Amino acid sequence: MLNLLSILFGIxxxxxxxxxxxxxxxxxxxxxLPxxxxGVVLGQLSSSNTGRNFCLIVLLIAAVRLTLGGGII
Known part of the structure; x- marks a missing residue:
């Protein structure tokens, strides 16, 4: 159940x-980001890693975009 919630937060x-x-x-x-x-915390608490890994990929996309834009733009 927690994995499903993690995937939902990721989507x-x-x-x-x-x-x-x-x-x-x-x-x-x-x-x-929140x-x-x-989603990462819920994915970590679940028995499967799918939701956590999906949220980490989304986090990577957001972090790269924030870095390229200087954090604001």
């Missing part, structure tokens, strides 16, 4: 992160 945060790759929408990544963190 919701991915829906926020994908449009945030557009210039001047990078601030949306800051909204997605969702990703909750």
């Amino acid at each position: 919701v945060s991915l829906v926020v992160v994908i449009p945030a790759t557009i210039p001047l929408l990078g601030w949306a990544n800051w909204l997605a 969702l990703i963190a909750v």
Whole structure:
């Protein structure tokens, strides 16, 4: 159950992160980071690693985008 919740948090945060790759929408990544963190924690508590790994990939995408934009743009 926790793995399913982790995947759900990952999908919701991915829906926020994908449009945030557009210039001047990078601030949306800051909204997605807490969702990703909750997904990683739920994935860590579950017996399967799928949800946690998916959330970590979404976190990597968001972190690279924030780094390229200087954290704001």
